Amino acid sequence: MKFLLPSLLIILCLAFNFSIAQEAKSLTGTVMDVEGNLPMPGANVYWESDPQKGVVTDLSGNFSIALVELPAKLIVSFIGFEPSIRVITTNDLQKELRFFLKAEALSLEEIIIRGRNPEDNIKGIELGKSSVPIETIKNIPALFGEVDILRSLQLLPGVQTAGEGTTGLFVRGGSADQNLIQLDGAPVYNPSHFFGFFSVFSPDALCGVEFYKGNIPANLGGRVSSVVDVSLREGNFEQIRGEGGIGSISSRLTVDGPLFSDKSSFIVSGRRTYADAFLRLSSNPDINQNDLYFYDLSGKFTFRAGEKDKISFSSYYGSDFLGISRQFGLGWNNFVTAFNWNRNISSNKFFDLNAYHSKYQYQVQFQDPQDGFNWTSRLSESGVRAEWTWLGPNNSVLKTGYQGQIYHFSPIVLETAPESDLDDLNTNPSTGVQNNLFVSVSGDIGQKLMVEAGLRLALYNEIGQGVIYTYAGGVPDREAEILDTLRFDRFQNMKGYQRFEPRISLRYLISPNLSFKSAFNRNHQFVQVASNSSAGLPIDRWIPAGTYIEPLRGDQTSVGFFQNLAEGKWEISVEGYYKDFRNVVDLRQGASVLFSDNVETELLSGQGYAYGLEFLVRKNIGKTTGWLGYTYSRTWRKIPGISLDQWYNPRFDRPHDVNLVLNHEFSKHWSAALTFVYTTGQAVTFPIGTYEVDSQKIPLYNDLRNTDRFPDYHRMDASVTWKGKDKGRKWRGSWNFSVYNLYGRKNPFTYQFTDIINDDFRFDQDSSVPVESVRPGVVMTYLFTFLPALTYNFKF
Structure with a gap:
């Protein structure tokens, strides 16, 4: 590594000078769907005189293709659409070219997964990247009929879940906080509603989702496991349109159209649950006085400021609230806003600017004269x-x-009731500043080999206003005496880190339909979550790197073979990976981090590794489409002070994982979808006995962590969709009937070790029934069995 980084810098600098020196000209443009005026990712663009050197459009429908001798015919095509053929002259080079494709008038016998080009799987250099079309996500059966992007990503190889119904992602041995989830370039710190059962993204307002789990590009960083890049779609520039749905627990509506002229557009989307409305219908005061709801709003405004510039403003706000008997309340919300400016400097030079602000906060209230409190936190x-x-x-x-970033973690404030025996609490704030420089270069070396190399330099500083405690022995520990308290003024440097993040990947074409890919990727993460729950909770505490907590490092090496069969009808891939973690943190036994002002005494850090094999078979064309994926993976941690200093599995270690996704089109009006999930049970620590303290039974645990497992998890979901006639109708509707957990599998959510009285785990000890028998037992809690849902979707 000592000589690798300087060599890589020299290579990149030479490539930089070479590219600038070249005046190779290109033609740029955008491909749109004429009906919806929406960008078309994955469209083929090539010259009639040289079809072998074509390109495909990106997620925004944009392309750039090297020029040939003009005038020349340019062909733009997409499966299921009529091709566009245009003669390009030198006069077109300074214009903003837009190509509109029209759906073929013939009724097709084959159903296409739109937004994916089959050749991307072979010729693209990205390893471990998935572009998930929104239409595919909408066809997947969903919990309560709520289409969910993050839960759809769980059906891909290499992605694990925390448990029943949750949207948390555990990617290739990484924890949920090791994923960068961003909306139009802005990070989303809590991407879930209802304690993780639904994600915050409404699919009607989205353009697409790009998921990186292998070779993360140099322009993206900050997390060590994956990047989920979500984009809001642009509004229609021609006319007002809308779509939405009315479901079992929520309704949604999205409206888009031109704003002031054909140079600007808007899109506004909203969604709200009405579980609280059903609670009000109950005559039981223990039920009708409860609140349970979430809502979210998102919008995007796009302006074409001339032929070379496009400016957009995006915003999202989402809120959740749980209230019980008007006494207890837990609420949390996300606010995200982003500004993007895209400029075509010339035919082969582009500039993109992204500015953002993301805020997450929660509040917990308990109304009681003696034990009441108000607890707030914000980052x-x-x-x-x-x-x-x-x-x-x-x-x-x-x-x-x-890229420059400022993290601010506000104080945790606990205000107690006037008559409470509890003390008020106000922790110290923390602030981090991160500056990143990145460079990458990619290109063909010969006819078969393509190489991409990149380097990212991250400079991180923890700054004041803040506090550093010094401990006896120099190591933070619960029992260690605090010798001194060092206070730092605002913007004063407290601790700094400098980290290099090299990346390199290659693709070799073994044949036109078979390729080999390999990649090495290093990433650092300067903020981590300290939590007792693997599923993720609204009150999870984010911990920045500092004096006692070093930044997490993740190195990943991956290889894979990719093949297309029957002219792209089938895709087959095999990927293997090995990941090495350094400075990964975990909690001490019995740790409490929520209100600690010296949280470093509750954490321990060490190393870890993960490895796995991923198999995927995907069918892209035909009346039946979908994929079958299988993953074998293992994850290990070794942290001094945990599990007798031995290697142990985190809870999300699940060796075997199988996912099946099928979509079938019976006719123009009827379609069906089915998913099947099987995975090894999560690793847990069960108590080995109990002991009594003040007549209370306390569970006794082994010193070894996560040596037990839940039973294997499996579930099948199904849905049927009926679509009304589209032709000549302004209002188009469809009905979707879905069943979650089709055969009623009782997958365990929790286990409770307790005494079973009179062979009845629900026995009420306050009743007058005499106690005849008492034995230790285990009570399993499951969430969902056979769960139907009905949703009406519409467009206008």
């Missing part, structure tokens, strides 16, 4: 990213840029 991140792109010969692409 935020603001940042800016500037990126320049140059296109050169041989499909070479050079990207370089800067």
